[in-house]
Amino acid sequence: MQKIFVSCLFLLSSFACTAATHVVKSPDGKTVVTLCDDGGIVRYQVACDGKVMLEKSALGLHTDIDDFTSNLKLQKVDTASIDESYTMDRTKFSRIHYAAHQIVLVYTTQKNNEFSIVFQVSDNNIAYRYLIPRENKGDIKMVKVFSEESSFNLPSKSTSFLCPQITPMTGWENSKPSYEEEYTADAPLTTKSQFGVGYTFPCLFRVGNDGWVLVSETGVDSRYCASRLSDWSADKGYSIAFPQEGENNGVGSAFASFSLPGETPWRTITVGNTLKPIVETTIPFDVVKPFYNRKFDFNPGRYTWSWLIWQDNSINYDDQVKFIDLANKMGYEYVLVDGGWDENIGRKRMEELSGYAQSKGVHLMLWYNSNGAANNAPQTPRDIMDNSIARKKEMAWMQKIGVKGIKVDFFGGDKQETMKLYEDILSDANDYGLSVIFHGTTIPRGWERMYPNYVASEAALASENVYFTEHHAKKEGFEMTMYPFSRNAIGSFDWGGVIMNRYMSKDNKSRHPRYTSDIFELATAVTNQCSVNCVEVTPESMDTIPEFEKDFLKDIPTSWDETRFLAGYPTRYFCVARRYGEKWIVAGINGTDKAMKVQLSIPEFAGKNVLLYCDKERTKGQLVPDAELKRFKVARNGKVTVTLQPMGGIILK
Secondary structure, three states: OEEEEOOOOOOOOOOOOOOOEEEEEOOOOOEEEEEEEEOOEEEEEEEEOOEEEEEEEEOOEEEOOOEEOOOOEEEEEEEEEEEEEEEOOOOOOOEEEEEEEEEEEEEEOOOOOEEEEEEEEEOOEEEEEEEEOOOOOOOOOEEEEEEEOOEEEOOOOOEEEEEEOOOOOEOHHHOEOOOOOOOEEEEEOOOOOOOOOOEEEEEEEEEOOOEEEEEEEEOOOOOOOOOEEOOOEOOOEEEEEOOOOOHHHHOOOOOEEEEOOEEOOEEEEEEEOOOHHHHHOOHHHHOOOOOOOOOOOOOOEEEEEOHHHHOHHHOOHHHHHHHHHHHHHHOOOEEEEOOOHHHHOOHHHHHHHHHHHHHOOOEEEEEEEOOOOOOOOOOOOOOOOOOHHHHHHHHHHHHHHOOOEEEEEOOOOOOHHHHHHHHHHHHHHHHOOOEEEEOOOOOOOOHHHHOOOEEEEOOOOOOHHHHHOHHHHHOHHHHHOOHHHOHHHOOOEOOOOEEOOOEOOOOOOOOOEOOOOHHHHHHHHHHOOOOEEEEEOOHHHHOOOOHHHHHHHHOOOOOOOEEEEEEEEOOOEEEEEEEEOOEEEEEEEEOOOOOEEEEEEOHHHOOOEEEEEEEOOOOOOOOOOOEEEEEEEOOOOOEEEEEEOOOOEEEEO
């Protein structure tokens, strides 16, 4: 339900300006956006709790029909309040209340072309976008947007937590950019990006001791390209940057185009004096709407995946039967069969395998290469998902044999051409009862709400890298305590496995080890939000873990009704409480090599007996500590002090 009513939101501001100034406050009055058109140039500033989070930042578009960045003349101002409630079933909250104040500033250019800037300000969150009407004069029915002036000018005392974008057609088999580069933590704003082409969304900043800012975008679909942030510049900070020409193997434009009337995606800014608003934000979903209704039920669940540890040789009928049997034993809903199944198993036997899985109460998900033109990745099936005729034929076959989902890998970048491919895959999959996971991919941008059969994306250095190199095995703690404040804050994240193997090999005895504790790994089933959660268990790993760990793995929740940030710092540690139904569960992970004591406030556990999954101290020569399960009574004030062992974790339930 949505109620909109006009309200006056204009106040005088200390924001230096010689022309009209407009101030929009959040419903609680703590998040403030000040807009000023000074000499025909429009800028905005953001404050939270009286502290400046963004200094004067630019607005506007460069298009083929006009320059909407300067010589602008304000024609009209509309204001409103928005109050909306909606439900979700695959994000961090199941019921969401969105209340915001909106301002629409209508401008004309020297050529007398009109466009609007829309800001919506909710508690700790800001979203803005541009609207271009179709005017009665002339014959202009479409627009090309070559670039945006949109910028984010952080105070100079700020530091950054960013993931660099990489140049196109690089990396393994020309499969990059794929949002899989390494984060840097607490870096000065002046630090140049690793590859000289800026940073992928989302972008996290610490504004000294004043607070935090998370910048991203939402509502990107087939009618616009996806964006990133440029390198920092002294005159205007970070700016919106469009895709690189070489992305998608050079196919498609690096700018955006749409018919008129039309609008851009939303640029989003989450601010807070603590990290709580960052972790708990729902702004990616608040300002978008579903594009279609579900034709089928797409159920959350857990899945096993042979490829993570057993790799390519496991994509055969007999090994997949082992993982189906394991999923059945664990009570899991799905098994993901990875690339090469069409050649190594074949479609006829895949029909038999799907039938066998269903006889065990399990459904298959199948891996696909996204296309054959964007990169040289050799894995099959190829040349299906990029062609509407082949794609629909394939999806009809999957529906017939009872497959419930697909994982599509190796996309070509962020061009509008690629955004259309994502949308086409999702829309067709909905028609055939298939949920969708994307890998080798961009971040989701409100897609959980826009496309109701969308599950999650990778879009980060995920679990396979723990297998590939000891470097990333050692950095797993750093990475997994970064993502809750960035990648996972803006959308569901398919990390690809609660890793239970002690060693990264099929025999669980060779290659490099896992450097995180068992409890760390179990806790990631909670700290990482994904409604279809991968659990890396194998017949070998199941023989090495205690029964109470197995019991926890069998009982991993699949969806959340409420999320509450408890404590943490990016790349160091993270503690969160999540509710499913009437039950609460608390999980924490330590990404450092030092033990730390953390006090948590959990009023729902006050005075109650709870289970504590924790790590013992390492004994001499131990790489991974032993785990233990304890029972204790929480104090009446709901305060709990826990010890997070190095690269370890805790769970309370």
